[in-house]
Amino acid sequence: MKRKTCLTCDRHLPANAFPKINEECQHERETCRRCWYQWLALQLETKQWDQITCAQCPTKLGQADIRALAKPAVYTKYLEAEIRGTMAAEESFRWCLNPECKSGQAHFDGDIFTCASCGHKACVGCNAPWHEGETCEAYQDRINEGERKRRQVVEEQDSAKAVERVAKLCPACGRKLEKNGGCDHMTCQICRHEFCWSCLAHYSPILTIGNSAHEESCRYHSRNLPGYRPALAMF
Template identity: 40%
Template structure:
């Protein structure tokens, strides 16, 4: 068979087209398009429907567009009902309705996690209890929480206020304990509260790796290198710096050795 005939047989048949999304070949009638699109239809009906559903997951219902690459046409209500399946049409219409209702100040969404419904709730007529028409979930519209069973809104306020007061007292007590038992690290830019649980007064904060005296918060390195006069003066470990430093140990030993030699020289031979 000639090569040109093989190419014809392997390509799309007349009246068919390949979908640019799934690469399947269908009849041209299986490629829908919106009235506003000016390009050739390139996406099959099944892929078009899937695109509409995916866009409803990610964007507003009135911003669903043509799935053809490079096309900026936004689909209208008539386009959806012409192109999409019945299930997708229903979903689109529900999203449209919910958007219109949500503009009403009396509209409330159901707060049940697995329910996406909502409805108009007029407090004056319906009272403080919102009951979802889709799932039956009840909500207190005064406090915007699940309905508090066997408890009026006034009693709910008292209970919540009492709990909040107790939590505030506990928080204050905790802060007082922290203030009494900890000191803030004096390292630059730290101020992390540190608690001493025993041992010596040489403290080390791990965050800036800063070492200091627990009693006066003086940096520890100068104390270690130069002595206790580097503690702050109000510290009980502070020792004033001596203006005349002590004699080196080797000098003292030399004086002792010299005195020992003198004693040996002065001792008579017969007394040795």
């Protein structure tokens, strides 16, 4: 039996392992079926359903090509994308905003879209769940204010974290100190107290007995240093 090499995986396979492709393609069949499966699955994940192309050239593939070249699960996914894309292209069509519902329908008039499948109501103007007893303007103001407050909280948290990285209180006199580089052996310029910037441990014991005087959670504690070996108990 005639054999040939796949352009993608470089495997040497029987000729019948290379499926027939789009008749518009003028090149030889040089992509094996396994590579076609992988190619189409990836294309469907990264491209619009109507932009899927041949694995060897820019020729776009249609439904018949996908059915012949893809695995059944991928073809089913393609059909769903095709249906959703075709329906969404209709100006009057709207998808239900209920995250648990995959239905949609044409909507021609009125401010409220009511899903015929699950009954979920949505505001057409705001493209959001229906805000009962609240005008669109009031709803938008509330949502924008909520988003502004959320951003403010995030900014404040980020600012606090940034300050924490460069500023701490001296554990002896309570003065605010800023660290602009250098090692973590700090000396307060006000009271001359020496301490570890990382865990705030007093430096006198550290200088006397070594790194075991740091807090156990500190990266400078003996057990947290590379090469640490716990002492063996003697009996």
